[in-house]
Amino acid sequence: MKPEISESHTISVLVDNEPGVLARVIGLFSGRGYNIDSLTVTETEHEAHLSRITVVTAGTPMVIEQIKAQLERLVPVHSVMDLTVSGPSIERELALIKVEGKGEKRVEALRLADAFRARVIDATTESFVFEVTGRTNKIDQFISLMKPLGLSEVARTGVAAISRGVGGLSSDS
Amino acid sequence: MAREMTGAEMVIKALVDQGVTDIFGYPGGAVLPIYDELCQQEDLTHVLVRHEQGAVHAAEGYARSTGKVGVVLVTSGPGATNAVTGLTDALMDSIPIVCITGQVPTHLIGNDAFQECDTVGITRPCTKHNYLVKDVEDLGRVLHEAFYVASNGRPGPVVVDIPKDVQFATGTYAATPQVRHKTYRPKIKGDQPAIREAVEALASAKKPIIYSGGGIINSGPSASRLLRDLVRITGYPITSTLMGLGAYPASGDNWMGMLGMHGTYEANMAMHDCDVMLCIGARFDDRITGRLDAFAPHAKKIHVDIDASSINKNVHVDIPIIGDCAHVLEDMVRIWKARSAQPDKKALEAWWAQIAEWRKKDSLGYEKNDDIIMPQYAIERLYELTKDRDVYISTEVGQHQMWAAQHFHFQEPNRWMTSGGLGTMGYGLPAAVGIQKAHPDALVIDIAGEASVLMTMQEMSTAVQYRLPIKIFILNNEYMGMVRQWQQLLHGNRISQSYMESLPDFVKLAEAYGAVGFRVDKPGDLDDAIKEMIEVDQPVIFDCRVHKLANCYPMIPSGKAHNEMLLGDGVEAEEVSDAGKVLV
Numbered sequence: 001m002k003p004e005i006s007e008s009h010t011i012s013v014l015v016d017n018e019p020g021v022l023a024r025v026i027g028l029f030s031g032r033g034y035n036i037d038s039l040t041v042t043e044t045e046h047e048a049h050l051s052r053i054t055v056v057t058a059g060t061p062m063v064i065e066q067i068k069a070q071l072e073r074l075v076p077v078h079s080v081m082d083l084t085v086s087g088p089s090i091e092r093e094l095a096l097i098k099v100e101g102k103g104e105k106r107v108e109a110l111r112l113a114d115a116f117r118a119r120v121i122d123a124t125t126e127s128f129v130f131e132v133t134g135r136t137n138k139i140d141q142f143i144s145l146m147k148p149l150g151l152s153e154v155a156r157t158g159v160a161a162i163s164r165g166v167g168g169l170s171s172d173s
Numbered sequence: 174m175a176r177e178m179t180g181a182e183m184v185i186k187a188l189v190d191q192g193v194t195d196i197f198g199y200p201g202g203a204v205l206p207i208y209d210e211l212c213q214q215e216d217l218t219h220v221l222v223r224h225e226q227g228a229v230h231a232a233e234g235y236a237r238s239t240g241k242v243g244v245v246l247v248t249s250g251p252g253a254t255n256a257v258t259g260l261t262d263a264l265m266d267s268i269p270i271v272c273i274t275g276q277v278p279t280h281l282i283g284n285d286a287f288q289e290c291d292t293v294g295i296t297r298p299c300t301k302h303n304y305l306v307k308d309v310e311d312l313g314r315v316l317h318e319a320f321y322v323a324s325n326g327r328p329g330p331v332v333v334d335i336p337k338d339v340q341f342a343t344g345t346y347a348a349t350p351q352v353r354h355k356t357y358r359p360k361i362k363g364d365q366p367a368i369r370e371a372v373e374a375l376a377s378a379k380k381p382i383i384y385s386g387g388g389i390i391n392s393g394p395s396a397s398r399l400l401r402d403l404v405r406i407t408g409y410p411i412t413s414t415l416m417g418l419g420a421y422p423a424s425g426d427n428w429m430g431m432l433g434m435h436g437t438y439e440a441n442m443a444m445h446d447c448d449v450m451l452c453i454g455a456r457f458d459d460r461i462t463g464r465l466d467a468f469a470p471h472a473k474k475i476h477v478d479i480d481a482s483s484i485n486k487n488v489h490v491d492i493p494i495i496g497d498c499a500h501v502l503e504d505m506v507r508i509w510k511a512r513s514a515q516p517d518k519k520a521l522e523a524w525w526a527q528i529a530e531w532r533k534k535d536s537l538g539y540e541k542n543d544d545i546i547m548p549q550y551a552i553e554r555l556y557e558l559t560k561d562r563d564v565y566i567s568t569e570v571g572q573h574q575m576w577a578a579q580h581f582h583f584q585e586p587n588r589w590m591t592s593g594g595l596g597t598m599g600y601g602l603p604a605a606v607g608i609q610k611a612h613p614d615a616l617v618i619d620i621a622g623e624a625s626v627l628m629t630m631q632e633m634s635t636a637v638q639y640r641l642p643i644k645i646f647i648l649n650n651e652y653m654g655m656v657r658q659w660q661q662l663l664h665g666n667r668i669s670q671s672y673m674e675s676l677p678d679f680v681k682l683a684e685a686y687g688a689v690g691f692r693v694d695k696p697g698d699l700d701d702a703i704k705e706m707i708e709v710d711q712p713v714i715f716d717c718r719v720h721k722l723a724n725c726y727p728m729i730p731s732g733k734a735h736n737e738m739l740l741g742d743g744v745e746a747e748e749v750s751d752a753g754k755v756l757v
């Protein structure tokens with residue numbers, strides 16, 4: 001058997017927004033030993049009681065296929081879409097980043113924030129909170145740049161993702 | 174027709190509307206309103222078990238022997254937690270069960286109330302789906318949906334947790350036994366081009382094999398009939414998993430016996446050497462495949478399963494077909510008949526000749542003994558003396574289970590009830606209770622081990638109460654034989670905690686329950702005793718004293734390949750690698 005390499009996939013899951021549905025999805029991943037690198041969930045269609053879960057996971061192609069099949073057979077799941085293979089898609093994450101410091105470091109932090117299009121959404125004489133959105137690696141990079149400049153706290157939303165162009169994940173598939 | 178009624182009434186009404194006639198349960202504070210309704214009606218019969226695990230196993234036996242959904246009713250807290258083993262068993266073996274659990278009233282949920290447990294949390298990983306019903310207006314719909322989910326697609330257990338205040342509350346009930354579910358709609362028909370490709374692959378095979386499983390049984394009697402058709406028109410050899418026994422008759426010409434860890438030499442060798450494999454309604458479980466990287470290395474593999482997640486899980490297959498076994502088989506038979514090209518007759522003859530060679534090993538053979546009852550002999554006699562009757566067999570878990578699978582020959586589906594996936598000791602006795610409830614006039618035998626049967630022995634009391642004349646046929650070797658066998662093979666013959674000391678006197682135990690006891694320890698007495706047992710119209714415990722140290726062969730030790738079977742005693746422990754030893 002040829003050694004199979006682990007690859008990262010972003011999977012969107014449309015589910016009924018009912019109690020326990022997130023626990024079902026998380027339990028599936030932990031119970032079967034799959035990775036969760038990022039997971040976001042929130043109601044996206046209020047009237048229809050639909051929530052959208054975006055999960056970034058890693059595994060061999062066989063494991064990724066399993067994950068999709070396992071998700072699909074959960075009763076409250078409407079549809080599952082592997083954005084990594086279904087065509088071009090966009091991924092974004094939002095982070096709130098607190099940096100504490102004075103003097104030159106503070107100026108440097110502001111300058112870098114500008115380069116990353118991070119917005120200042122809170123400021124005191126000794127701290128900033130930046131809001132930055134982008135792909136995961138952009139945020140990772142911004143955070144690592146802030147480390148020597150007084151990084152004190154990070155809150156991240158996890159990845160939200162959607163396919164480009166017309167069509168996408170729908171509840172009647 | 175919509176009607177106002179209480180939640181408790183709705184439970185009864187929904188069950189009756191679903192065609193349920195028998196339920197298995199145990200009362201308690203959180204289900205008293207339902208029990209109160211139960212005693213005021215006559216459509217549903219309730220079997221009072223002695224432990225909630227027994228209720229689920231009984232419902233499993235009932236379900237597997239009838240094709241219906243098994244129904245369980247238990248209370249909150251300990252009632253629900255006691256049911257967990259049964260639910261897990263049903264999940265692993267794809268048995269349709271609806272289990273209704275009582276729950277503390279909604280305003281107390283989360284307060285650590287008396288007999289509260291997080292039933293939906295605990296049962297989430299051991300059910301196909303579960304519900305906590307907090308509004309009586311949802312109850313009717315949820316109950317019908319539970320039956321739909323339990324029985325459609327790959328069957329499984331479903332829990333409906335109903336707080337006590339919801340049972341008392343009044344709401345509208347609409348009889349909607351037909352559910353069109355908004356999300357759960359399993360694919361029944363297989364993809365036609367894939368089926369065509371599969372038939373072509375089968376037709377061009379030189380060393381074909383059909384390997385079928387419990388999915389055929391779940392799919393219903395027509396699937397077994399179509400499987401037989403396919404085997405007949407192709408002339409191909411067929412083997413089956415433990416769960417699939419009876420789908421193809423053991424007396425059939427093309428039958429090779431069971432495959433897997435304790436399967437026959439010919440079945441496993443043919444699996445290893447085949448060039449085209451049709452796996453239908455089975456799931457490449459580790460008991461079947463042995464060492465994965467040596468599993469059927471030259472075969473083009475076709476896999477038919479209703480559950481897409483079973484496909485490419487353990488073994489990569491070449492032609493996956495998602496669909497119900499009966500539907501796919503129907504297509505296969507039709508397409509096969511319509512094509513004109515014939516399979517390579519010469520190659521097939523050579524293949525059958527090879528199989529005949531393997532068969533000569535007589536891998537199920539054992540040393541006969543005139544003084545001590547060999548366990549295999551006991552099963553053989555049990556089979557010979559019951560085969561012309563309407564007989565259903567359940568088992569516990571261990572060597573006796575494997576000997577039953579090897580030496581009791583099943584001719585029809587739904588006749589063989591065993592805990593395959595979970596391997597639950599204590600399954601067989603309560604399962605027999607459920608089977609006998611469904612088939613009052615049949616001969617129902619639990620082929621048991623003395624260790625396993627003690628785990629749920631209390632259900633003898635249930636059998637006696639409901640006059641269910643089940644026969645508990647214990648192959649008593651005074652050992653957890655299967656554990657001892659592994660200790661002998663893999664742990665330097667150090668017998669650790671697998672000797673069964675202080676066993677009860679099973680004859681007296683039977684009598685204490687108000688049942689009938691038998692004890693036999695001489696081969697010469699066996700036939701008469703079995704005949705007598707059959708004639709007893711009461712529950713029986715039959716203490717069949719067998720050879721204490723007999724081991725179950727053939728065997729593929731963990732981590733070994735199909736062509737590395739052990740055919741008998743006398744192997745060195747070193748032969749199994751450390752990688753193999755870590756496997757269960």
Ligand SMILES: Cc1ncc(C[n+]2csc(CCOP(=O)(O)OP(=O)(O)O)c2C)c(N)n1
Nearest residue numbers: 571572573598622623624625652653654655
């Ligand atoms: C509930 C449970 N506990 C433990 C085991 C592990 N186990 C498998 S077989 C076995 C021994 C069974 O002994 P017995 O019922 O006497 O059957 P025998 O193998 O002797 O025929 C044990 C302990 C199990 N399968 N189920």
Ligand SMILES: [Mg+2]
Nearest residue numbers: 622623652654
């Ligand atoms: Mg034993």
